[in-house]
Amino acid sequence: MTALEQPAILTPSQAREVFRTGEVPETTSGWCRGYVQANLLAVPRDLAFDALLFAVRNPRPCPLLEVTDPGDPLVHDVATADLRTDLPAYRVYEHGRLVAEVPDVTEYWRDDLVGLLFGCSFTFEAALAAAGVPLRHVEQGRNVPMYVTSRPCRPAGRLAGPLVVSMRPVPPDLVRTAAEVTARHPAAHGAPVHAGDPAELGIASLDRPDFGDAVTAEPGDVPVFWACGVTPQAVVMASEPPFVITHSPGRMLITDRSDETLTP
Amino acid sequence: MTALEQPAILTPSQAREVFRTGEVPETTSGWCRGYVQANLLAVPRDLAFDALLFAVRNPRPCPLLEVTDPGDPLVHDVATADLRTDLPAYRVYEHGRLVAEVPDVTEYWRDDLVGLLFGCSFTFEAALAAAGVPLRHVEQGRNVPMYVTSRPCRPAGRLAGPLVVSMRPVPPDLVRTAAEVTARHPAAHGAPVHAGDPAELGIASLDRPDFGDAVTAEPGDVPVFWACGVTPQAVVMASEPPFVITHSPGRMLITDRSDETLTP
Structure with a gap:
Protein backbone atom coordinates (compact mmCIF):
# COMPACT_ATOMS: atom_id res chain seq x y z
CA MET A 1 0.00 0.00 0.00
CA THR A 2 1.59 3.29 -1.02
CA ALA A 3 1.16 6.79 0.29
CA LEU A 4 -1.35 7.88 -2.28
CA GLU A 5 -3.60 4.87 -2.47
CA GLN A 6 -7.20 5.35 -1.37
CA PRO A 7 -6.97 8.90 -0.03
CA ALA A 8 -10.01 10.22 -1.84
CA ILE A 9 -12.44 7.43 -1.17
CA LEU A 10 -11.93 6.39 2.45
CA THR A 11 -13.63 8.16 5.35
CA PRO A 12 -11.54 8.65 8.51
CA SER A 13 -13.35 5.79 10.25
CA GLN A 14 -12.76 3.53 7.24
CA ALA A 15 -9.08 4.47 7.22
CA ARG A 16 -8.79 3.69 10.94
CA GLU A 17 -10.49 0.34 10.25
CA VAL A 18 -7.83 -0.39 7.62
CA PHE A 19 -5.08 0.41 10.11
CA ARG A 20 -6.81 -1.64 12.82
CA THR A 21 -6.45 -4.71 10.63
CA GLY A 22 -2.69 -4.18 10.59
CA GLU A 23 -2.15 -2.47 7.24
CA VAL A 24 0.76 -0.02 7.55
CA PRO A 25 1.12 2.65 4.84
CA GLU A 26 4.43 4.41 4.32
CA THR A 27 2.68 7.57 5.50
CA THR A 28 -0.82 8.92 6.07
CA SER A 29 0.10 12.11 4.20
CA GLY A 30 -2.52 12.49 1.49
CA TRP A 31 -5.00 10.20 3.22
CA CYS A 32 -8.53 11.46 3.91
CA ARG A 33 -7.87 14.93 2.53
CA GLY A 34 -9.72 17.59 4.47
CA TYR A 35 -9.55 15.76 7.79
CA VAL A 36 -7.24 16.65 10.65
CA GLN A 37 -4.42 14.22 11.41
CA ALA A 38 -2.84 13.99 14.84
CA ASN A 39 0.49 13.16 16.46
CA LEU A 40 0.36 10.92 19.54
CA LEU A 41 2.35 11.06 22.77
CA ALA A 42 1.18 8.64 25.46
CA VAL A 43 2.88 8.94 28.85
CA PRO A 44 2.38 7.42 32.30
CA ARG A 45 0.32 9.48 34.71
CA ASP A 46 3.39 10.55 36.69
CA LEU A 47 4.90 12.16 33.60
CA ALA A 48 1.60 13.62 32.38
CA PHE A 49 1.94 17.04 34.01
CA ASP A 50 5.40 17.52 32.53
CA ALA A 51 4.17 16.39 29.11
CA LEU A 52 1.11 18.62 29.17
CA LEU A 53 3.15 21.57 30.42
CA PHE A 54 5.71 20.93 27.68
CA ALA A 55 2.91 21.15 25.12
CA VAL A 56 1.50 24.34 26.64
CA ARG A 57 4.96 25.93 26.62
CA ASN A 58 5.73 24.79 23.07
CA PRO A 59 2.52 25.28 21.10
CA ARG A 60 4.24 25.52 17.70
CA PRO A 61 5.53 21.93 17.68
CA CYS A 62 2.82 20.66 20.09
CA PRO A 63 -0.57 22.26 19.31
CA LEU A 64 -2.94 20.35 21.61
CA LEU A 65 -6.02 18.80 20.04
CA GLU A 66 -7.17 16.49 22.85
CA VAL A 67 -5.88 14.91 26.05
CA THR A 68 -7.35 11.61 27.21
CA ASP A 69 -8.15 10.71 30.79
CA PRO A 70 -5.52 8.56 32.54
CA GLY A 71 -5.94 4.91 31.57
CA ASP A 72 -8.65 5.56 29.01
CA PRO A 73 -7.34 4.34 25.64
CA LEU A 74 -10.28 5.88 23.81
CA VAL A 75 -10.39 9.22 22.06
CA HIS A 76 -13.81 10.84 22.44
CA ASP A 77 -13.59 14.35 21.09
CA VAL A 78 -11.66 14.71 17.83
CA ALA A 79 -12.58 11.14 16.82
CA THR A 80 -14.18 8.01 18.19
CA ALA A 81 -11.05 5.92 18.13
CA ASP A 82 -8.89 3.51 20.11
CA LEU A 83 -5.37 4.79 20.66
CA ARG A 84 -4.06 1.22 20.98
CA THR A 85 -5.04 0.08 17.50
CA ASP A 86 -6.29 2.87 15.25
CA LEU A 87 -3.00 4.43 14.18
CA PRO A 88 -1.04 2.70 11.40
CA ALA A 89 2.07 2.19 13.54
CA TYR A 90 3.60 3.09 16.88
CA ARG A 91 6.94 3.51 18.54
CA VAL A 92 7.62 2.38 22.09
CA TYR A 93 10.45 4.09 23.97
CA GLU A 94 12.04 2.93 27.24
CA HIS A 95 14.52 5.28 28.90
CA GLY A 96 14.79 7.19 25.65
CA ARG A 97 15.57 4.14 23.52
CA LEU A 98 13.30 2.85 20.77
CA VAL A 99 12.42 -0.69 21.84
CA ALA A 100 9.59 -1.49 19.42
CA GLU A 101 7.90 -0.23 16.27
CA VAL A 102 4.59 -2.05 15.92
CA PRO A 103 1.19 -1.70 14.22
CA ASP A 104 -0.70 -2.25 17.51
CA VAL A 105 0.23 -1.33 21.10
CA THR A 106 -2.48 -3.26 22.92
CA GLU A 107 0.13 -5.42 24.65
CA TYR A 108 2.14 -2.35 25.68
CA TRP A 109 -0.78 -0.25 26.93
CA ARG A 110 -0.86 0.54 30.65
CA ASP A 111 -3.71 1.56 32.93
CA ASP A 112 -1.99 4.82 33.83
CA LEU A 113 -1.30 6.14 30.33
CA VAL A 114 -2.46 9.59 29.27
CA GLY A 115 -2.71 10.26 25.53
CA LEU A 116 -1.82 13.68 24.17
CA LEU A 117 -2.84 14.42 20.58
CA PHE A 118 -1.18 17.24 18.66
CA GLY A 119 -2.04 18.82 15.32
CA CYS A 120 -0.04 17.80 12.25
CA SER A 121 1.27 19.68 9.25
CA CYS A 228 6.87 19.23 13.74
CA GLY A 229 4.83 16.96 15.99
CA VAL A 230 7.73 14.50 16.12
CA THR A 231 9.40 16.99 18.49
CA PRO A 232 8.11 15.05 21.55
CA GLN A 233 9.93 11.96 20.27
CA ALA A 234 13.23 13.83 20.06
CA VAL A 235 12.55 15.20 23.53
CA VAL A 236 11.86 11.68 24.80
CA MET A 237 15.14 10.49 23.31
CA ALA A 238 16.96 13.39 24.98
CA SER A 239 15.17 13.22 28.33
CA GLU A 240 14.98 9.43 28.68
CA PRO A 241 11.75 8.98 30.64
CA PRO A 242 11.15 5.32 31.62
CA PHE A 243 8.22 4.64 29.27
CA VAL A 244 6.49 6.42 26.40
CA ILE A 245 4.43 5.44 23.35
CA THR A 246 4.25 7.63 20.25
CA HIS A 247 2.93 7.32 16.71
CA SER A 248 5.43 6.20 14.08
CA PRO A 249 6.66 9.36 12.33
CA GLY A 250 4.45 10.21 9.36
CA ARG A 251 1.80 7.65 10.36
CA MET A 252 -0.81 9.63 12.20
CA LEU A 253 -4.17 9.25 13.85
CA ILE A 254 -6.72 10.37 11.26
CA THR A 255 -9.47 12.22 13.13
CA ASP A 256 -13.11 12.94 12.28
CA ARG A 257 -12.53 16.69 12.44
CA SER A 258 -12.52 18.62 9.21
CA ASP A 259 -9.54 20.92 8.66
CA GLU A 260 -11.86 23.95 8.77
CA THR A 261 -12.77 23.31 12.40
CA LEU A 262 -9.18 24.08 13.39
CA THR A 263 -8.93 27.35 11.49
CA PRO A 264 -9.59 30.30 13.82
CA MET B 1 -7.67 53.56 47.67
CA THR B 2 -10.52 53.31 45.20
CA ALA B 3 -10.82 51.48 41.93
CA LEU B 4 -10.01 54.37 39.72
CA GLU B 5 -7.11 55.94 41.55
CA GLN B 6 -3.75 55.95 39.78
CA PRO B 7 -4.60 53.82 36.75
CA ALA B 8 -3.12 56.14 34.19
CA ILE B 9 0.17 56.94 35.82
CA LEU B 10 1.46 53.68 37.32
CA THR B 11 3.47 51.16 35.33
CA PRO B 12 2.70 47.49 36.02
CA SER B 13 5.85 47.11 38.13
CA GLN B 14 4.91 50.22 40.12
CA ALA B 15 1.40 48.84 40.66
CA ARG B 16 2.81 45.52 41.87
CA GLU B 17 5.09 47.47 44.23
CA VAL B 18 2.01 49.22 45.64
CA PHE B 19 0.32 45.86 46.21
CA ARG B 20 3.48 44.40 47.72
CA THR B 21 3.32 47.03 50.45
CA GLY B 22 -0.13 45.76 51.39
CA GLU B 23 -2.41 48.26 49.66
CA VAL B 24 -5.60 46.49 48.54
CA PRO B 25 -7.79 48.24 45.96
CA GLU B 26 -11.43 47.27 45.54
CA THR B 27 -10.47 46.01 42.09
CA THR B 28 -7.64 46.26 39.60
CA SER B 29 -10.16 46.97 36.81
CA GLY B 30 -9.03 50.20 35.19
CA TRP B 31 -5.48 49.94 36.54
CA CYS B 32 -2.56 50.10 34.11
CA ARG B 33 -4.75 50.37 31.03
CA GLY B 34 -3.27 48.55 28.08
CA TYR B 35 -1.56 45.87 30.16
CA VAL B 36 -2.78 42.29 30.51
CA GLN B 37 -4.17 41.27 33.89
CA ALA B 38 -4.17 37.66 35.04
CA ASN B 39 -6.18 35.31 37.23
CA LEU B 40 -4.21 33.04 39.56
CA LEU B 41 -4.76 29.41 40.51
CA ALA B 42 -1.95 27.86 42.57
CA VAL B 43 -2.24 24.14 43.29
CA PRO B 44 -0.02 21.49 44.85
CA ARG B 45 2.03 19.44 42.41
CA ASP B 46 -0.22 16.40 42.79
CA LEU B 47 -3.21 18.39 41.56
CA ALA B 48 -1.28 20.21 38.86
CA PHE B 49 -2.04 17.81 36.01
CA ASP B 50 -5.76 17.95 36.73
CA ALA B 51 -5.63 21.75 36.96
CA LEU B 52 -3.66 22.15 33.74
CA LEU B 53 -5.89 19.66 31.93
CA PHE B 54 -8.94 21.53 33.21
CA ALA B 55 -7.55 24.71 31.69
CA VAL B 56 -6.76 23.02 28.37
CA ARG B 57 -10.28 21.58 28.21
CA ASN B 58 -11.94 24.87 29.21
CA PRO B 59 -10.05 27.58 27.32
CA ARG B 60 -12.89 30.10 27.41
CA PRO B 61 -12.90 30.55 31.21
CA CYS B 62 -9.23 29.48 31.59
CA PRO B 63 -7.07 30.91 28.76
CA LEU B 64 -3.54 29.99 29.84
CA LEU B 65 -0.95 32.77 29.94
CA GLU B 66 1.82 31.07 31.92
CA VAL B 67 2.42 28.10 34.19
CA THR B 68 5.19 28.26 36.79
CA ASP B 69 7.52 25.42 37.69
CA PRO B 70 6.58 23.48 40.83
CA GLY B 71 7.73 25.36 43.92
CA ASP B 72 8.92 28.44 42.05
CA PRO B 73 6.89 31.40 43.31
CA LEU B 74 8.28 33.64 40.61
CA VAL B 75 6.64 34.51 37.31
CA HIS B 76 9.25 34.86 34.56
CA ASP B 77 7.41 35.22 31.26
CA VAL B 78 4.40 37.54 31.35
CA ALA B 79 5.94 39.57 34.17
CA THR B 80 8.84 39.56 36.58
CA ALA B 81 6.77 39.09 39.69
CA ASP B 82 6.41 37.15 42.92
CA LEU B 83 3.15 35.24 43.14
CA ARG B 84 3.25 35.37 46.95
CA THR B 85 3.16 39.15 47.28
CA ASP B 86 2.51 40.96 44.02
CA LEU B 87 -1.25 40.55 43.71
CA PRO B 88 -3.45 42.89 45.77
CA ALA B 89 -5.19 40.05 47.62
CA TYR B 90 -5.54 36.28 47.71
CA ARG B 91 -7.95 33.60 48.77
CA VAL B 92 -6.82 30.38 50.42
CA TYR B 93 -9.12 27.36 50.13
CA GLU B 94 -8.91 24.13 52.12
CA HIS B 95 -11.18 21.27 51.07
CA GLY B 96 -13.26 23.72 49.07
CA ARG B 97 -13.76 26.14 51.95
CA LEU B 98 -12.42 29.69 52.01
CA VAL B 99 -10.13 29.81 55.04
CA ALA B 100 -8.33 33.11 54.47
CA GLU B 101 -8.44 36.26 52.34
CA VAL B 102 -5.13 38.04 52.73
CA PRO B 103 -2.92 40.60 50.94
CA ASP B 104 0.13 38.30 51.07
CA VAL B 105 0.39 34.50 50.94
CA THR B 106 4.04 34.12 51.89
CA GLU B 107 3.12 32.21 55.04
CA TYR B 108 0.78 29.91 53.08
CA TRP B 109 3.14 29.19 50.16
CA ARG B 110 4.36 25.61 49.79
CA ASP B 111 7.37 24.19 48.00
CA ASP B 112 5.19 22.05 45.74
CA LEU B 113 2.85 24.75 44.43
CA VAL B 114 2.36 25.29 40.71
CA GLY B 115 0.93 28.64 39.62
CA LEU B 116 -1.45 28.82 36.66
CA LEU B 117 -2.14 32.28 35.23
CA PHE B 118 -5.20 32.87 33.07
CA GLY B 119 -6.23 35.83 30.94
CA CYS B 120 -8.79 38.25 32.35
CA SER B 121 -11.67 40.17 30.81
CA CYS B 228 -14.69 34.39 33.80
CA GLY B 229 -11.35 33.49 35.34
CA VAL B 230 -13.03 33.02 38.71
CA THR B 231 -14.37 29.73 37.31
CA PRO B 232 -11.48 27.78 38.90
CA GLN B 233 -12.57 29.11 42.31
CA ALA B 234 -16.12 27.81 41.83
CA VAL B 235 -14.65 24.52 40.65
CA VAL B 236 -12.44 24.39 43.76
CA MET B 237 -15.48 25.00 45.95
CA ALA B 238 -17.36 22.22 44.15
CA SER B 239 -14.48 19.74 43.95
CA GLU B 240 -12.99 20.35 47.42
CA PRO B 241 -9.28 19.68 46.80
CA PRO B 242 -7.24 19.83 50.03
CA PHE B 243 -5.37 23.08 49.31
CA VAL B 244 -5.50 25.84 46.72
CA ILE B 245 -4.56 29.52 46.54
CA THR B 246 -6.27 31.93 44.13
CA HIS B 247 -6.37 35.68 43.56
CA SER B 248 -9.17 37.56 45.27
CA PRO B 249 -11.92 38.05 42.65
CA GLY B 250 -11.39 41.27 40.74
CA ARG B 251 -7.90 41.78 42.19
CA MET B 252 -5.55 40.46 39.56
CA LEU B 253 -1.89 40.10 38.79
CA ILE B 254 -1.01 43.02 36.54
CA THR B 255 1.50 41.74 33.99
CA ASP B 256 4.13 43.50 31.86
CA ARG B 257 2.49 42.32 28.63
CA SER B 258 0.63 44.84 26.54
CA ASP B 259 -2.89 43.86 25.50
CA GLU B 260 -1.82 43.78 21.85
CA THR B 261 0.58 40.89 22.46
CA LEU B 262 -2.42 38.66 23.22
CA THR B 263 -4.39 39.57 20.11
CA PRO B 264 -3.86 36.94 17.39
Missing part, protein backbone atom coordinates in the same frame (compact mmCIF):
# COMPACT_ATOMS: atom_id res chain seq x y z
CA PHE A 122 -0.53 17.24 6.96
CA THR A 123 -3.60 19.34 7.82
CA PHE A 124 -2.29 22.33 5.91
CA GLU A 125 -1.00 20.35 2.94
CA ALA A 126 -4.43 20.42 1.29
CA ALA A 127 -4.44 24.19 1.72
CA LEU A 128 -0.92 24.41 0.28
CA ALA A 129 -1.94 22.31 -2.72
CA ALA A 130 -5.06 24.41 -3.22
CA ALA A 131 -2.85 27.53 -3.25
CA GLY A 132 -0.70 26.01 -5.97
CA VAL A 133 2.25 25.07 -3.74
CA PRO A 134 3.65 21.73 -4.95
CA LEU A 135 4.16 18.98 -2.35
CA ARG A 136 7.33 17.25 -3.48
CA HIS A 137 7.15 14.39 -0.98
CA VAL A 138 3.59 13.57 -2.04
CA GLU A 139 4.54 13.77 -5.72
CA GLN A 140 7.40 11.37 -4.99
CA GLY A 141 5.31 9.02 -2.84
CA ARG A 142 7.50 9.55 0.20
CA ASN A 143 7.12 10.44 3.85
CA VAL A 144 7.88 14.09 4.60
CA PRO A 145 11.52 14.58 5.75
CA MET A 146 11.97 15.61 9.39
CA TYR A 147 15.10 16.98 11.06
CA VAL A 148 16.29 17.46 14.63
CA THR A 149 17.40 21.09 14.95
CA SER A 150 19.83 22.92 17.22
CA ARG A 151 16.99 25.01 18.64
CA PRO A 152 15.99 23.97 22.16
CA CYS A 153 12.34 23.78 23.16
CA ARG A 154 11.22 25.40 26.39
CA PRO A 155 11.74 22.66 29.01
CA ALA A 156 9.03 21.40 31.36
CA GLY A 157 9.99 19.36 34.42
CA ARG A 158 11.86 16.26 33.29
CA LEU A 159 11.27 16.98 29.60
CA ALA A 160 13.77 18.99 27.58
CA GLY A 161 15.11 18.66 24.08
CA PRO A 162 15.38 20.05 20.59
CA LEU A 163 12.79 21.31 18.16
CA VAL A 164 12.10 18.94 15.25
CA VAL A 165 10.99 20.41 11.92
CA SER A 166 9.42 19.03 8.77
CA MET A 167 10.76 20.37 5.47
CA ARG A 168 9.08 20.98 2.14
CA PRO A 169 10.99 22.31 -0.89
CA VAL A 170 9.03 25.29 -2.26
CA PRO A 171 9.58 27.24 -5.50
CA PRO A 172 10.98 30.68 -4.54
CA ASP A 173 8.00 32.63 -5.84
CA LEU A 174 5.67 30.57 -3.66
CA VAL A 175 7.53 30.77 -0.32
CA ARG A 176 5.48 33.76 0.81
CA THR A 177 2.25 32.06 -0.22
CA ALA A 178 3.24 28.94 1.70
CA ALA A 179 3.94 31.03 4.80
CA GLU A 180 0.67 32.91 4.57
CA VAL A 181 -1.43 29.80 3.97
CA THR A 182 0.07 27.85 6.86
CA ALA A 183 -0.07 30.82 9.25
CA ARG A 184 -3.83 30.37 9.11
CA HIS A 185 -3.48 26.91 10.70
CA PRO A 186 -2.05 27.50 14.20
CA ALA A 187 -3.44 24.15 15.39
CA ALA A 188 -1.35 22.50 12.67
CA HIS A 189 1.99 24.16 13.58
CA GLY A 190 1.19 27.44 11.81
CA ALA A 191 3.69 29.47 9.81
CA PRO A 192 7.19 28.20 8.98
CA VAL A 193 9.88 28.60 11.62
CA HIS A 194 12.52 29.09 8.92
CA ALA A 195 13.04 29.23 5.15
CA GLY A 196 16.41 28.91 3.49
CA ASP A 197 19.81 27.79 4.77
CA PRO A 198 19.37 24.57 6.77
CA ALA A 199 22.58 25.34 8.69
CA GLU A 200 20.75 28.09 10.56
CA LEU A 201 18.74 25.33 12.23
CA GLY A 202 21.83 23.22 12.76
CA ILE A 203 20.83 20.80 9.99
CA ALA A 204 24.01 19.47 8.36
CA SER A 205 22.45 17.83 5.32
CA LEU A 206 18.93 17.74 3.89
CA ASP A 207 19.81 14.37 2.35
CA ARG A 208 19.88 12.69 5.75
CA PRO A 209 16.63 13.39 7.58
CA ASP A 210 16.36 12.13 11.16
CA PHE A 211 12.84 10.88 10.48
CA GLY A 212 10.92 10.22 7.26
CA ASP A 213 12.45 10.20 3.77
CA ALA A 214 14.73 12.54 1.87
CA VAL A 215 12.91 14.29 -0.97
CA THR A 216 14.30 15.51 -4.26
CA ALA A 217 14.02 19.27 -4.67
CA GLU A 218 13.44 20.87 -8.06
CA PRO A 219 16.05 23.39 -9.24
CA GLY A 220 15.60 26.68 -7.39
CA ASP A 221 13.37 25.24 -4.65
CA VAL A 222 13.83 26.84 -1.23
CA PRO A 223 13.72 24.51 1.78
CA VAL A 224 10.91 25.66 4.08
CA PHE A 225 10.75 24.35 7.65
CA TRP A 226 7.76 23.95 9.95
CA ALA A 227 7.66 22.94 13.64
CA PHE B 122 -10.19 43.42 32.14
CA THR B 123 -7.86 43.12 29.13
CA PHE B 124 -10.67 43.76 26.69
CA GLU B 125 -12.30 46.55 28.70
CA ALA B 126 -9.96 49.11 27.17
CA ALA B 127 -10.98 47.86 23.73
CA LEU B 128 -14.66 48.02 24.71
CA ALA B 129 -14.24 51.59 25.97
CA ALA B 130 -12.39 52.55 22.79
CA ALA B 131 -15.30 51.17 20.76
CA GLY B 132 -17.72 53.34 22.72
CA VAL B 133 -19.14 50.59 24.91
CA PRO B 134 -19.75 52.02 28.40
CA LEU B 135 -18.34 50.11 31.39
CA ARG B 136 -20.98 50.54 34.08
CA HIS B 137 -18.97 48.97 36.88
CA VAL B 138 -16.00 51.25 36.18
CA GLU B 139 -18.30 54.31 35.98
CA GLN B 140 -19.74 53.26 39.35
CA GLY B 141 -16.36 52.49 40.94
CA ARG B 142 -17.29 48.87 41.58
CA ASN B 143 -15.85 45.44 40.98
CA VAL B 144 -17.41 43.67 37.99
CA PRO B 145 -20.27 41.35 39.04
CA MET B 146 -19.63 37.61 38.63
CA TYR B 147 -22.14 34.77 38.73
CA VAL B 148 -21.97 31.01 39.10
CA THR B 149 -23.98 29.51 36.23
CA SER B 150 -25.81 26.23 35.69
CA ARG B 151 -23.46 25.34 32.83
CA PRO B 152 -20.93 22.65 33.76
CA CYS B 153 -17.32 22.93 32.66
CA ARG B 154 -15.64 19.93 31.08
CA PRO B 155 -14.24 18.00 34.05
CA ALA B 156 -10.59 16.97 34.41
CA GLY B 157 -9.63 14.34 36.97
CA ARG B 158 -10.69 15.51 40.42
CA LEU B 159 -11.80 18.93 39.16
CA ALA B 160 -15.37 19.53 38.05
CA GLY B 161 -17.77 22.38 38.52
CA PRO B 162 -19.76 25.21 36.98
CA LEU B 163 -18.82 27.96 34.59
CA VAL B 164 -18.58 31.41 36.21
CA VAL B 165 -19.34 34.48 34.11
CA SER B 166 -18.72 38.19 34.46
CA MET B 167 -21.56 40.49 33.41
CA ARG B 168 -21.55 43.95 31.87
CA PRO B 169 -24.78 45.83 31.06
CA VAL B 170 -24.56 47.02 27.45
CA PRO B 171 -26.88 49.38 25.54
CA PRO B 172 -28.82 47.24 23.02
CA ASP B 173 -27.36 48.95 19.94
CA LEU B 174 -23.83 48.15 21.18
CA VAL B 175 -24.25 44.44 22.03
CA ARG B 176 -23.01 43.35 18.61
CA THR B 177 -20.03 45.71 18.84
CA ALA B 178 -19.17 44.35 22.30
CA ALA B 179 -19.28 40.80 20.95
CA GLU B 180 -17.11 41.62 17.94
CA VAL B 181 -14.53 43.55 19.95
CA THR B 182 -14.12 40.87 22.60
CA ALA B 183 -14.04 38.02 20.05
CA ARG B 184 -10.67 39.45 19.02
CA HIS B 185 -9.29 38.67 22.50
CA PRO B 186 -9.40 34.87 22.86
CA ALA B 187 -6.67 34.99 25.52
CA ALA B 188 -8.98 37.20 27.58
CA HIS B 189 -12.08 34.94 27.41
CA GLY B 190 -13.09 36.05 23.92
CA ALA B 191 -16.68 36.63 22.78
CA PRO B 192 -19.62 36.59 25.20
CA VAL B 193 -21.09 33.21 26.12
CA HIS B 194 -24.56 34.76 26.41
CA ALA B 195 -26.48 38.02 26.09
CA GLY B 196 -29.95 38.56 27.50
CA ASP B 197 -32.06 36.56 29.95
CA PRO B 198 -29.88 35.61 32.95
CA ALA B 199 -32.20 32.65 33.65
CA GLU B 200 -30.78 30.86 30.62
CA LEU B 201 -27.52 30.61 32.55
CA GLY B 202 -29.34 29.62 35.73
CA ILE B 203 -28.76 33.05 37.29
CA ALA B 204 -31.70 33.87 39.56
CA SER B 205 -30.98 37.54 40.18
CA LEU B 206 -28.44 39.98 38.78
CA ASP B 207 -28.70 41.90 42.06
CA ARG B 208 -26.94 39.13 43.96
CA PRO B 209 -23.63 38.31 42.26
CA ASP B 210 -21.64 35.41 43.68
CA PHE B 211 -18.44 37.44 43.42
CA GLY B 212 -17.80 41.17 42.97
CA ASP B 213 -20.44 43.88 43.23
CA ALA B 214 -23.88 44.37 41.75
CA VAL B 215 -23.94 47.16 39.17
CA THR B 216 -26.78 49.46 38.25
CA ALA B 217 -27.89 49.07 34.64
CA GLU B 218 -29.17 52.00 32.62
CA PRO B 219 -32.69 51.66 31.16
CA GLY B 220 -32.65 49.35 28.15
CA ASP B 221 -29.22 47.87 28.91
CA VAL B 222 -28.84 44.19 27.95
CA PRO B 223 -26.85 42.00 30.36
CA VAL B 224 -23.91 40.50 28.46
CA PHE B 225 -21.99 37.58 29.96
CA TRP B 226 -18.40 36.50 29.42
CA ALA B 227 -16.60 33.38 30.67
